[in-house]
Amino acid sequence: MFISAVVPLFNEVASLRELFARLAAAAAPLGEWEVIFVDDGSTDGSWKEVQSLVAENPGRARGLRLRRNFGKAAALTAGFRAAGGDIIFTLDADLQDDPKEMPRFIGKMDEGYDLVSGWKRIRHDPIDKTLPSRFFNAFVCALSGLKLHDFNCGYKAYRREVVENLPLYGELHRFIPVFAHAEGFRVAELPVEHHPRQFGKSKYGFERFVKGFLDLLSVAAMTKFGRRPGHLFGGLGVIVGAVGFLTLLALWVN
DSSP: OEEEEEEEESSOTTTHHHHHHHHHHHHGGGSEEEEEEEEOSOSSSHHHHHHHHHHHSTTTEEEEEOSSOOOHHHHHHHHHHHOOOSEEEEOOSSSOBOGGGHHHHHHHHTTTOSEEEEEOSSOOSOHHHHHHHHHHHHHHHHHHOOOOSOTTOSOEEEEHHHHTTOOOOTTGGGGHHHHHHHTTOOEEEEEOOBOOOOSSOOOOOTHHHHHHHHHHHHHHHHHTSTTOHHHHHHHHHHHHHHHHHHHHHHHHHO
16 A cells, blocks of 8 residues: 655644654554645745755655645645555644544545545634534535535545546635545545644634635536536526515515
8 A cells, every 4th residue: 555645734834843753653554655745835944844854754755835825725736646645645734633543544445435534523723713614514514415524624535536536726625525425436534633733823714714605606516516507507596586576576565
Protein backbone atom coordinates (compact mmCIF):
# COMPACT_ATOMS: atom_id res chain seq x y z
CA MET A 1 0.00 0.00 0.00
CA PHE A 2 1.24 3.46 -0.91
CA ILE A 3 -0.22 6.28 1.19
CA SER A 4 -0.13 9.99 0.32
CA ALA A 5 -1.08 12.59 2.91
CA VAL A 6 -2.03 15.94 1.34
CA VAL A 7 -1.82 18.86 3.78
CA PRO A 8 -3.09 22.25 2.55
CA LEU A 9 -1.77 25.07 4.70
CA PHE A 10 -1.90 28.82 5.10
CA ASN A 11 0.25 30.47 7.79
CA GLU A 12 0.78 27.38 9.96
CA VAL A 13 4.56 27.57 10.46
CA ALA A 14 4.44 26.63 14.16
CA SER A 15 2.73 23.26 13.66
CA LEU A 16 4.34 21.82 10.51
CA ARG A 17 7.33 20.04 12.04
CA GLU A 18 5.25 18.38 14.75
CA LEU A 19 2.60 17.40 12.21
CA PHE A 20 5.18 15.75 9.96
CA ALA A 21 6.58 13.76 12.89
CA ARG A 22 3.10 12.53 13.81
CA LEU A 23 2.30 11.63 10.20
CA ALA A 24 5.56 9.70 9.83
CA ALA A 25 4.88 7.72 13.01
CA ALA A 26 1.34 6.85 11.90
CA ALA A 27 2.05 6.08 8.24
CA ALA A 28 5.30 4.10 8.50
CA PRO A 29 3.66 0.87 9.79
CA LEU A 30 1.10 0.97 6.96
CA GLY A 31 3.51 0.73 4.00
CA GLU A 32 5.09 3.23 1.63
CA TRP A 33 4.14 6.82 2.35
CA GLU A 34 4.68 10.46 1.49
CA VAL A 35 3.50 13.81 2.84
CA ILE A 36 2.69 16.59 0.39
CA PHE A 37 2.52 20.06 1.91
CA VAL A 38 0.66 22.58 -0.26
CA ASP A 39 1.42 26.14 0.79
CA ASP A 40 -1.52 28.29 -0.24
CA GLY A 41 0.31 31.63 -0.31
CA SER A 42 1.54 31.76 3.31
CA THR A 43 3.26 34.91 4.55
CA ASP A 44 4.61 33.69 7.92
CA GLY A 45 7.57 31.51 7.00
CA SER A 46 5.59 28.33 6.42
CA TRP A 47 7.20 27.76 3.01
CA LYS A 48 10.69 27.99 4.48
CA GLU A 49 9.73 25.36 7.05
CA VAL A 50 8.33 23.14 4.31
CA GLN A 51 11.59 23.47 2.37
CA SER A 52 13.53 22.41 5.48
CA LEU A 53 11.34 19.34 5.98
CA VAL A 54 11.74 18.36 2.32
CA ALA A 55 15.54 18.71 2.52
CA GLU A 56 15.69 16.66 5.73
CA ASN A 57 13.31 13.94 4.53
CA PRO A 58 13.96 13.27 0.83
CA GLY A 59 11.35 11.03 -0.75
CA ARG A 60 9.02 11.39 2.21
CA ALA A 61 8.24 15.11 2.44
CA ARG A 62 7.30 17.06 -0.68
CA GLY A 63 6.32 20.70 -1.04
CA LEU A 64 4.15 22.66 -3.45
CA ARG A 65 3.72 26.42 -3.33
CA LEU A 66 0.87 28.41 -4.86
CA ARG A 67 1.74 31.93 -6.00
CA ARG A 68 -0.94 33.48 -3.81
CA ASN A 69 -3.81 32.46 -1.57
CA PHE A 70 -6.17 30.71 -4.01
CA GLY A 71 -8.20 28.85 -1.38
CA LYS A 72 -8.43 25.32 -0.06
CA ALA A 73 -10.03 23.80 -3.17
CA ALA A 74 -7.11 24.92 -5.34
CA ALA A 75 -4.59 23.66 -2.78
CA LEU A 76 -6.28 20.26 -2.61
CA THR A 77 -6.42 20.00 -6.39
CA ALA A 78 -2.69 20.66 -6.64
CA GLY A 79 -1.99 18.10 -3.94
CA PHE A 80 -4.20 15.45 -5.56
CA ARG A 81 -2.42 15.90 -8.90
CA ALA A 82 0.97 15.42 -7.26
CA ALA A 83 0.00 12.50 -5.01
CA GLY A 84 1.26 9.07 -6.02
CA GLY A 85 -0.59 7.02 -3.41
CA ASP A 86 -3.25 4.35 -3.82
CA ILE A 87 -4.89 5.79 -0.71
CA ILE A 88 -4.84 9.57 -0.28
CA PHE A 89 -5.47 11.27 3.04
CA THR A 90 -6.26 14.94 3.54
CA LEU A 91 -5.97 16.66 6.87
CA ASP A 92 -5.53 20.18 8.14
CA ALA A 93 -2.16 21.53 9.24
CA ASP A 94 -3.23 22.93 12.63
CA LEU A 95 -2.80 19.66 14.64
CA GLN A 96 -6.52 19.41 15.34
CA ASP A 97 -6.67 16.26 13.16
CA ASP A 98 -4.75 13.33 14.65
CA PRO A 99 -2.68 11.14 12.27
CA LYS A 100 -2.97 8.20 14.67
CA GLU A 101 -6.51 7.72 13.30
CA MET A 102 -5.18 6.70 9.87
CA PRO A 103 -5.35 2.91 10.46
CA ARG A 104 -9.02 3.29 11.45
CA PHE A 105 -9.75 5.03 8.14
CA ILE A 106 -8.08 2.22 6.21
CA GLY A 107 -10.01 -0.36 8.22
CA LYS A 108 -13.24 1.36 7.21
CA MET A 109 -12.16 1.42 3.56
CA ASP A 110 -11.48 -2.32 3.77
CA GLU A 111 -15.24 -2.72 4.29
CA GLY A 112 -15.69 -1.63 0.68
CA TYR A 113 -15.90 2.15 0.91
CA ASP A 114 -14.20 4.49 -1.56
CA LEU A 115 -14.22 7.65 0.56
CA VAL A 116 -14.21 7.83 4.35
CA SER A 117 -14.97 11.24 5.82
CA GLY A 118 -14.12 12.21 9.38
CA TRP A 119 -16.80 13.29 11.83
CA LYS A 120 -15.69 15.66 14.59
CA ARG A 121 -18.39 14.42 16.95
CA ILE A 122 -16.88 16.37 19.85
CA ARG A 123 -15.53 19.66 18.51
CA HIS A 124 -13.15 22.01 20.28
CA ASP A 125 -14.29 25.10 18.42
CA PRO A 126 -16.27 28.19 19.49
CA ILE A 127 -20.07 28.17 19.16
CA ASP A 128 -20.01 30.79 16.39
CA LYS A 129 -18.28 28.11 14.30
CA THR A 130 -20.09 24.96 15.46
CA LEU A 131 -23.70 26.22 15.44
CA PRO A 132 -23.79 27.46 11.82
CA SER A 133 -21.97 24.26 10.85
CA ARG A 134 -24.81 22.14 12.25
CA PHE A 135 -27.41 24.00 10.22
CA PHE A 136 -25.22 23.78 7.13
CA ASN A 137 -24.70 20.03 7.47
CA ALA A 138 -28.42 19.41 8.01
CA PHE A 139 -29.27 21.41 4.89
CA VAL A 140 -26.70 19.56 2.76
CA CYS A 141 -28.06 16.22 4.01
CA ALA A 142 -31.59 17.19 3.04
CA LEU A 143 -30.63 18.38 -0.43
CA SER A 144 -28.09 15.72 -1.36
CA GLY A 145 -29.67 12.65 0.22
CA LEU A 146 -26.27 11.69 1.70
CA LYS A 147 -26.53 11.23 5.45
CA LEU A 148 -23.36 12.59 7.03
CA HIS A 149 -22.90 14.66 10.16
CA ASP A 150 -19.83 16.64 9.10
CA PHE A 151 -19.42 17.30 5.36
CA ASN A 152 -16.69 19.89 5.82
CA CYS A 153 -14.30 17.89 8.02
CA GLY A 154 -10.88 18.17 6.37
CA TYR A 155 -9.82 14.73 7.57
CA LYS A 156 -10.69 12.25 4.82
CA ALA A 157 -9.31 9.16 3.08
CA TYR A 158 -9.88 8.50 -0.62
CA ARG A 159 -9.13 5.82 -3.14
CA ARG A 160 -7.19 7.26 -6.05
CA GLU A 161 -10.07 6.95 -8.51
CA VAL A 162 -12.20 9.22 -6.32
CA VAL A 163 -9.82 12.20 -6.42
CA GLU A 164 -9.45 11.78 -10.17
CA ASN A 165 -13.18 12.54 -10.57
CA LEU A 166 -13.65 15.56 -8.30
CA PRO A 167 -14.68 18.92 -9.88
CA LEU A 168 -12.95 21.16 -7.33
CA TYR A 169 -12.82 24.93 -7.68
CA GLY A 170 -13.93 27.96 -5.70
CA GLU A 171 -15.24 26.76 -2.33
CA LEU A 172 -16.55 23.40 -3.52
CA HIS A 173 -14.17 21.35 -1.34
CA ARG A 174 -16.92 21.43 1.30
CA PHE A 175 -19.02 19.16 -0.90
CA ILE A 176 -16.48 16.47 -1.79
CA PRO A 177 -18.60 13.65 -0.28
CA VAL A 178 -21.63 14.87 -2.26
CA PHE A 179 -19.72 14.78 -5.55
CA ALA A 180 -18.31 11.33 -4.79
CA HIS A 181 -21.75 10.01 -3.86
CA ALA A 182 -23.24 11.45 -7.07
CA GLU A 183 -20.55 9.62 -9.10
CA GLY A 184 -21.53 6.30 -7.53
CA PHE A 185 -18.66 5.94 -5.08
CA ARG A 186 -19.41 4.45 -1.67
CA VAL A 187 -19.06 7.05 1.09
CA ALA A 188 -18.81 6.41 4.82
CA GLU A 189 -18.26 8.49 7.93
CA LEU A 190 -15.91 7.81 10.84
CA PRO A 191 -15.96 9.60 14.23
CA VAL A 192 -12.53 11.09 14.90
CA GLU A 193 -10.85 12.79 17.82
CA HIS A 194 -10.66 16.55 17.43
CA HIS A 195 -7.97 18.42 19.35
CA PRO A 196 -8.05 22.07 20.45
CA ARG A 197 -6.05 24.43 18.25
CA GLN A 198 -2.55 24.94 19.68
CA PHE A 199 -1.09 27.49 17.27
CA GLY A 200 -2.33 30.27 15.03
CA LYS A 201 -5.95 31.14 14.51
CA SER A 202 -8.87 29.91 12.46
CA LYS A 203 -8.96 31.14 8.85
CA TYR A 204 -12.75 30.92 8.62
CA GLY A 205 -15.41 33.46 9.47
CA PHE A 206 -19.19 33.65 9.20
CA GLU A 207 -18.96 34.68 5.54
CA ARG A 208 -17.85 31.17 4.57
CA PHE A 209 -21.28 29.82 5.55
CA VAL A 210 -23.00 32.37 3.33
CA LYS A 211 -20.73 31.33 0.46
CA GLY A 212 -21.39 27.71 1.35
CA PHE A 213 -25.15 28.00 0.91
CA LEU A 214 -24.70 29.77 -2.41
CA ASP A 215 -22.29 27.05 -3.53
CA LEU A 216 -24.86 24.47 -2.48
CA LEU A 217 -27.11 25.67 -5.30
CA SER A 218 -24.27 25.09 -7.74
CA VAL A 219 -23.70 21.62 -6.33
CA ALA A 220 -27.39 20.79 -6.70
CA ALA A 221 -27.31 21.88 -10.31
CA MET A 222 -24.16 19.81 -10.98
CA THR A 223 -25.31 16.62 -9.24
CA LYS A 224 -29.08 16.24 -8.89
CA PHE A 225 -29.99 18.36 -11.94
CA GLY A 226 -26.94 17.96 -14.14
CA ARG A 227 -28.89 16.12 -16.87
CA ARG A 228 -32.17 17.99 -16.35
CA PRO A 229 -31.40 21.63 -15.47
CA GLY A 230 -34.92 22.64 -16.48
CA HIS A 231 -36.25 20.86 -13.41
CA LEU A 232 -34.17 23.11 -11.14
CA PHE A 233 -34.76 26.44 -12.83
CA GLY A 234 -38.27 25.54 -13.94
CA GLY A 235 -39.15 24.51 -10.39
CA LEU A 236 -37.87 27.80 -9.02
CA GLY A 237 -39.84 29.60 -11.73
CA VAL A 238 -43.03 27.78 -10.78
CA ILE A 239 -42.59 28.70 -7.13
CA VAL A 240 -41.90 32.37 -7.88
CA GLY A 241 -44.79 32.47 -10.35
CA ALA A 242 -47.16 30.91 -7.82
CA VAL A 243 -46.19 33.46 -5.16
CA GLY A 244 -46.74 36.29 -7.64
CA PHE A 245 -50.11 34.90 -8.72
CA LEU A 246 -51.34 34.51 -5.13
CA THR A 247 -50.15 38.03 -4.31
CA LEU A 248 -52.08 39.50 -7.27
CA LEU A 249 -55.12 37.42 -6.38
CA ALA A 250 -55.08 38.70 -2.80
CA LEU A 251 -54.80 42.30 -4.04
CA TRP A 252 -57.66 41.77 -6.49
CA VAL A 253 -59.94 40.24 -3.82
CA ASN A 254 -59.26 43.09 -1.43
